[in-house]
Amino acid sequence: MNKRRWVAVGIAVFLMIFSAISSTVTRVRETNNNMSQMNELLYGNGEPREKIIEAGNNSQKIAKLTIEGTILNTGTNGLFSSAGYNHETFMKQLEAVKKDPAIRGVLLVVNTPGGAVYETAEITKELKTIEESIPVYVSMENQAASGGYYVAANADKIFASADTVTGSIGVIMSSTNYSGLMEKLGVTDTTIKSGELKDIGSSSRPQTERDREVLQAYIDSSYDRFVKVVAEGRDMDENRVRELADGRIYDGAQALENGLIDEIGYPVDALQALKEDKDLSDAQVVEYTDGSTDFVNSWLGSQLAEIQNLKPSQEQQLTTIIEQVGTPQSPKAMYLYGGE
Numbered sequence: 001m002n003k004r005r006w007v008a009v010g011i012a013v014f015l016m017i018f019s020a021i022s023s024t025v026t027r028v029r030e031t032n033n034n035m036s037q038m039n040e041l042l043y044g045n046g047e048p049r050e051k052i053i054e055a056g057n058n059s060q061k062i063a064k065l066t067i068e069g070t071i072l073n074t075g076t077n078g079l080f081s082s083a084g085y086n087h088e089t090f091m092k093q094l095e096a097v098k099k100d101p102a103i104r105g106v107l108l109v110v111n112t113p114g115g116a117v118y119e120t121a122e123i124t125k126e127l128k129t130i131e132e133s134i135p136v137y138v139s140m141e142n143q144a145a146s147g148g149y150y151v152a153a154n155a156d157k158i159f160a161s162a163d164t165v166t167g168s169i170g171v172i173m174s175s176t177n178y179s180g181l182m183e184k185l186g187v188t189d190t191t192i193k194s195g196e197l198k199d200i201g202s203s204s205r206p207q208t209e210r211d212r213e214v215l216q217a218y219i220d221s222s223y224d225r226f227v228k229v230v231a232e233g234r235d236m237d238e239n240r241v242r243e244l245a246d247g248r249i250y251d252g253a254q255a256l257e258n259g260l261i262d263e264i265g266y267p268v269d270a271l272q273a274l275k276e277d278k279d280l281s282d283a284q285v286v287e288y289t290d291g292s293t294d295f296v297n298s299w300l301g302s303q304l305a306e307i308q309n310l311k312p313s314q315e316q317q318l319t320t321i322i323e324q325v326g327t328p329q330s331p332k333a334m335y336l337y338g339g340e
Helices: 003-043 087-099 117-131 147-152 179-185 209-233 238-244 252-257 267-277 299-307 314-325
Strands: 049-054 057-068 103-112 114-116 136-145 157-160 165-167 283-289 334-336
Touching: 057 087, 057 267, 087 117, 103 147, 103 267, 103 283, 114 117, 114 147, 117 136, 117 147, 117 209, 117 334, 136 147, 136 267, 147 165, 147 209, 147 334, 157 252, 157 267, 165 252, 209 238
Parallel strands: 057 103, 057 283, 103 136, 136 157, 136 165
Antiparallel strands: 049 283, 114 334
């Protein structure tokens, strides 16, 4: 064959290969799209779905939100989360409130000992944005301590029962040092580090005075932010907040006496006050579901989701939680009542 024919054959082969690759890519995309659609049908889309819990005028709605359990980001989405608090789901609910022009008020029910510093601050930031245009009333249930009080502090009005556990304003970093035991067992820490403080907080060597000073400064910085949040939210002098914020807990009656809450009451009382104070007597009250289907909560659905790597295994969830709260070798600051 002459040169032109060889070129023609080469072009034809290239076009055949390109066509085969394009066809394969198209089929893969179609398969992925179909699988995505099938998964959405089986599990749901994970987006908040509005659920009416009290009939009323849907042009002026009150959104009821709930923080239940320790505030941690466990790395699971709303579809496959276990019982308790799910950070991704809650943040989506806050976003849904911001996007709905019919929402005229928020009732936030809090029942938590607090939790991670970052997630607590993230919730508070979004709530403050909402509070610029929408009143937020908080009702504390069994407990709203440490980070639980942090997220509530800026509300327009705070309710708690007389027996609610609240307060615990402060920061904690829990760790265990077993260097003394290692010495008795003849085990030596041979860590190589680039600087004196690179292994700060290590449980395998004695804590130095320098270690303690640096960690205390870090905790004090987080504590100062907590105090400012409370002072601004409760319109209270910072020095007075510091007097109250030595880590102690208060029941609802003590919290009322010290200006940390506004009224003794339960969620129904907070809701009624919100309606009366903000002229929302005819408002429709809604809450949000996580957008999952019943299949998600079934044994088959749970197993299938884990096989598809849509749901993290229990081991993966445990690893994420450990990373959130820290380890003896890498402790983390927490807005948490009761330590780890």
